[in-house]
Amino acid sequence: MNLAEMKTKSMVMLAGLIVVVNGFFPAVWIFFTSLKTESELLQFPITYIPRDPTLVNYYQAFTEKPLHLFILNSVIVAGASTIITVFVAALAAYALTRLKMPKRNLLMSLLLAVSMFPLISLIVPLFQVMREIGLLNNYLSLILPYTVLSLPVCTLVMASFFQDISPDLEAAAMVDGCTRVQALFKIVMPLAAPGVFTAAILAFVNAWDEFLLALTFLSRESMRTLSVGITLYQGEFAFPWPLISAALIVAIVPVCILIAIFQERVVGGLTAGGVKG
Amino acid sequence: MANVNLKQVVKSFGETKVIHGIDLDIKSGEFVVFVGPSGCGKSTLLRMIAGLETTTSGDIMIGTDRVNELPPRSRDIAMVFQDYALYPHKSVFENMAFGLRLRKTPDAEIKKRVGDAAAILQIEHLLERKPRQLSGGQRQRVAMGRAIVRDPKAFLFDEPLSNLDAQLRNEMRTEIKKLHARLGKTIIYVTHDQVEAMTLADRIAVLSAGHVMQYASPDEIYNRPAAKFVAGFTGSPSMNFAAATVSADGASVVVAGATVALGYARKSAAGREVTFGVRPEDIDVGGDIPARVVVIEPLGAETLVTLAIGSQNPVEMITRVDADTKLASGDQIKVSINSAKTHLFDLKTELAVTQ
Numbered sequence: 001m002n003l004a005e006m007k008t009k010s011m012v013m014l015a016g017l018i019v020v021v022n023g024f025f026p027a028v029w030i031f032f033t034s035l036k037t038e039s040e041l042l043q044f045p046i047t048y049i050p051r052d053p054t055l056v057n058y059y060q061a062f063t064e065k066p067l068h069l070f071i072l073n074s075v076i077v078a079g080a081s082t083i084i085t086v087f088v089a090a091l092a093a094y095a096l097t098r099l100k101m102p103k104r105n106l107l108m109s110l111l112l113a114v115s116m117f118p119l120i121s122l123i124v125p126l127f128q129v130m131r132e133i134g135l136l137n138n139y140l141s142l143i144l145p146y147t148v149l150s151l152p153v154c155t156l157v158m159a160s161f162f163q164d165i166s167p168d169l170e171a172a173a174m175v176d177g178c179t180r181v182q183a184l185f186k187i188v189m190p191l192a193a194p195g196v197f198t199a200a201i202l203a204f205v206n207a208w209d210e211f212l213l214a215l216t217f218l219s220r221e222s223m224r225t226l227s228v229g230i231t232l233y234q235g236e237f238a239f240p241w242p243l244i245s246a247a248l249i250v251a252i253v254p255v256c257i258l259i260a261i262f263q264e265r266v267v268g269g270l271t272a273g274g275v276k277g
Numbered sequence: 278m279a280n281v282n283l284k285q286v287v288k289s290f291g292e293t294k295v296i297h298g299i300d301l302d303i304k305s306g307e308f309v310v311f312v313g314p315s316g317c318g319k320s321t322l323l324r325m326i327a328g329l330e331t332t333t334s335g336d337i338m339i340g341t342d343r344v345n346e347l348p349p350r351s352r353d354i355a356m357v358f359q360d361y362a363l364y365p366h367k368s369v370f371e372n373m374a375f376g377l378r379l380r381k382t383p384d385a386e387i388k389k390r391v392g393d394a395a396a397i398l399q400i401e402h403l404l405e406r407k408p409r410q411l412s413g414g415q416r417q418r419v420a421m422g423r424a425i426v427r428d429p430k431a432f433l434f435d436e437p438l439s440n441l442d443a444q445l446r447n448e449m450r451t452e453i454k455k456l457h458a459r460l461g462k463t464i465i466y467v468t469h470d471q472v473e474a475m476t477l478a479d480r481i482a483v484l485s486a487g488h489v490m491q492y493a494s495p496d497e498i499y500n501r502p503a504a505k506f507v508a509g510f511t512g513s514p515s516m517n518f519a520a521a522t523v524s525a526d527g528a529s530v531v532v533a534g535a536t537v538a539l540g541y542a543r544k545s546a547a548g549r550e551v552t553f554g555v556r557p558e559d560i561d562v563g564g565d566i567p568a569r570v571v572v573i574e575p576l577g578a579e580t581l582v583t584l585a586i587g588s589q590n591p592v593e594m595i596t597r598v599d600a601d602t603k604l605a606s607g608d609q610i611k612v613s614i615n616s617a618k619t620h621l622f623d624l625k626t627e628l629a630v631t632q
């Protein structure tokens with residue numbers, strides 16, 4: 001390795017390190033905070049690693065507010081909208097990549113344009129609609145908009161993966177006895193697994209993180225999702241850092257686990273490769 | 278097993294017509310090859326028979342049924358694709374079993390049929406592998422295996438050998454011929470390789486720009502080509518062509534100043550300008566037509582010799598001679614042309630002149 005190569009390599013490593021530290025530092029900091037007592041937190045000089053780690057904040061997080069309900073609500077809303085999104089986006093992406101369609105490129109760009117709509121512009125009309133059809137404080141009031149909001153991006157992601165799969169594979173499947181839809185689900189989707197999982201993660205995280213709609217449409221406390229529920233811990237005058245940190249960690253962990261599992265499939269799917277028969 | 282009939286079949290992609298009213302009858306158990314240059318519509322026609330492309334107009338019959346409106350799965354045909362199209366995520370066994378599973382065939386039956394097909398194709402030791410762990414030739418066998426387990430009415434092959442190297446191609450060609458003899462099924466086979474067409478087919482359909490130029494046995498295609506295009510497409514090297522004038526009685530032609538007798542008189546072309554054609558093997562050294570040796574290309578068993586034939590404005594023609602014929606470029610020799618094997622083609626229509 002010569003000097004120039006070493007230089008490039010160390011630059012790349014440095015950039016990578018910055019990204020990792022930047023991404024992980026807040027999470028790690030929150031984790032440490034969640035293990036501290038309120039008094040340790042206020043101590044000076046500050047401690048980085050908790051001196052006397054405790055789980056009491058986690059206990060309080062669950063007892064002070066119905067955190068388990070928040071989790072359940074989030075799982076239901078994010079899970080349902082992810083499943084619907086992936087299913088509909090798969091069909092749409094298939095249509096866009098495989099069927100003869102006039103103005104396909106225009107449609108694709110429209111999708112992209114729609115996905116850039118600012119949420120805030122939708123919230124008032126959506127609220128009206130939800131109230132009119134009586135969906136306020138109903139999971140559907142979030143599942144439906146989340147699905148619609150994630151659809152464009154998920155469709156585009158899957159379309160780009162479908163594009164790389166030889167149409168002859170579907171032709172073979174259809175000659176073998178599949179309907180077009182069966183060919184999509186039995187052959188194309190498994191081969192596009194990395195794309196499907198990428199889309200699923202996008203949809204899930206979008207729904208899991210969303211705050212504005214969740215705050216507006218599910219106002220009953222037992223219907224709160226995690227992103228909104230966590231804000232309920234702060235009192236009028238107090239801001240219980242360790243408690244909120246514990247709740248945050250509880251909110252982050254399921255997503256991390258989910259991504260870790262999917263990551264395996266995504267990487268596995270990629271290395272399975274050899275799509276070209 | 279079933280016959281396949283095409284009646285006035287037309288295909289247009291938008292404004293562009295690529296198949297121009299094709300009529301073909303393919304008998305039950307027959308091996309028919311569609312051959313033609315790239316872009317002539319062979320694959321399109323095959324995919325229309327499979328149901329993978331819609332038919333713009335005309336009828337496609339498999340057995341006694343008109344199948345135009347049926348999806349591929351209901352046509353009871355099997356197809357082997359150029360890039361094999363094996364399902365990458367399924368094992369060889371599951372690739373072959375897929376069609377049977379979709380038809381809810383019992384497990385024991387699936388096992389037996391996949392086993393039998395694997396035995397015929399000698400791929401029993403590969404059943405657990407994934408397609409990417411196979412060589413090109415092995416993938417080819419699996420693709421054929423997947424077709425034969427289903428026991429369909431007809432097999433469709435789209436250039437199945439074009440991704441293999443020359444030696445493997447010859448091997449698999451023999452294999453396919455054996456398979457046809459063994460199964461006795463209707464096979465429609467697409468290729469642009471005239472050698473494959475000649476060796477495999479019971480009948481060949483020569484296609485050009487969406488038209489069938491000739492539909493006949495390999496022997497007929499080779500010895501009695503119906504058009505200049507067909508004559509030029511078959512044989513390697515292909516037929517020699519030269520401008521010629523037919524004599525007043527239609528019994529001979531004048532090519533580059535030399536008179537060549539015809540096998541039989543073409544009264545209809547008497548006195549006209551035509552294209553004269555003769556295959557390389559029908560020009561022999563020794564005779565009364567003057568020729569000059571231009572290029573010599575030894576192939577081992579035989580030698581290709583490019584000659585400038587005739588006395589005025591000599592025309593170049595290729596002939597095959599024995600490997601031990603002693604010739605050198607620049608030699609002035611005399612040749613003869615086998616009159617029984619001469620062909621005339623109309624200048625305008627390019628169709629064979631036979632009367």
Ligand SMILES: Nc1ncnc2c1ncn2[C@@H]1O[C@H](COP(=O)(O)OP(=O)(O)OP(=O)(O)O)[C@@H](O)[C@H]1O
Pocket residue numbers: 290293295313314315316317318319320321322469
């Ligand atoms: N989906 C399509 N849209 C428009 N034109 C098409 C389409 N598919 C094929 N064609 C045209 O139809 C003609 C016939 O194509 P086809 O694939 O049948 O040729 P082929 O004889 O199989 O050639 P090759 O030997 O290269 O495979 C070509 O001119 C091609 O450009």
Ligand SMILES: [Mg+2]
Pocket residue numbers: 319320321
């Ligand atoms: Mg083709």
